[in-house]
Amino acid sequence: MKRLFLILIILAVAVANGAAQKRKVQNRPYVDLRPMHFGISIGMNMQDVKMKNVGPQLVSLPDVGDTERTVYCDADTWNPGFSVGVVGDLRLNQYLSLRVTPSMHFGSKRLVFRDMDNLSENGTPRETTQDMKNTYVSVPVDVKFAAERFNNYRPYMLAGVSPMLNLSGKDQDYSHLKPFDVMVEVGMGCDLYLPFFKLIPEIKFCYGLTNAYDSSHASELRDVNQRVFTNAVQSARSSMFVFTLYFE
Template identity: 55%
Template sequence: MHRKIITIITLLLATTCFSQKRTIQHKPYIDLRPMHFGILVGMNLQDVEFENIGPQTITLEDGTTQQQTIVCDADRWNTGFSVGVLANLRLNEYLNLRFSPTMHFGAKHLTFHNLTNMGQQEGLLHEERQDMKNTYVAFPLDLKFCAERWNNYRPYMTAGINPMINLTGKSQDFVQLKRSDLFLEVGLGCDFYLPFFKLIPELKFCYSLSDAIDHKHAEELKDANKRIYTNAVTSGHSKMIVLTFYFE
């Protein structure tokens, strides 16, 4: 009796395990190529994380000094778009090296709150705002860790470094970012094998490893009144979330 029960349970488990039948595989040998290329399009969300200096002592026009506290904050994520190309080198069955030069178009919105000077209305803080347009040229180099292919999809994870060059910046803005930055990035995605190409959606998180603020910028400002806002920020790290669609 016990043998019959064990046999029935075994058959049920076997039926469950093999209930997902394999289907016809599209592009069955595409992953065996030593190298292949593609294009990418996507969207990005940009932000920057600031560290503020706190109270500052400034000299007024009449020669007296005053202590003021200004706080800078990027108060929202800003949406942009991304385009680029892809080169993928196969290292082994589960590991690929990927290089994908990309241009990211976007912006960061900064708000400066003067906690010392109040507005005309009681309780209203004086604010200054800056829209920081950013165009990055990125050169990410990632390792792609792939799972086993099942039917026509294959999930994966990525990790790598991403040097970026910032092509934009106004000379008289309150805060200006450095021309170059280095990002650490991790991501996850899935290869979808279609009849004529691979479609690969991927979500990636990028974080700046170095201080992104150009601290020499304060000396270049023509308006001395802006320097208190520029000097309010001691350091900053850029952040980016990128949703990308690769076509290989």
């Protein structure tokens, strides 16, 4: 998180320095007049998921019978990942454009399960972890609002929606996410006009609009003792920070 905020500060300083400069020769002065242009992107992402826990639950275990158990699940850290994609930009007018950026996001979410009925020697709940690996295919559709170009800088803001397809297969881990999700996203960036192409650093935040938790996964677990961990979660909302470099 500190690195992301540092990137934002550096981006803001760069834009401010550009605004303080005098007029000079512009690189690629007519590139923004094209009705459509394309590019590629690389970047990094930071994934997280917010779990809503069930609380105490009545479970039936082979060796114990019916008993009440309380397990809490949480993602305790933002995990870094890698992103790659392409971009298509349709010019609407001088300041607005419609942008589609099909991308793939490789990453993971680290889940921690705390069993409140199974305490360690020092009296704290025993913890069980799961590294939930995710590979998303996203097709964000954003509206991009750009400021007036000054010299070779042009800051912008964007907002839109992003359908997400989770390619991670089924396994015998405790928790699993549904294969489809929809995220709303907002962000900011700056067009940097270089002599031969545009370099565009951008940061955006994505938040899931749907319940992404696959509750039916409990019935697919062969070990019935694991189902108490799966059933401990009622719903989940995915979120993600994405820092991207576009080359257009």
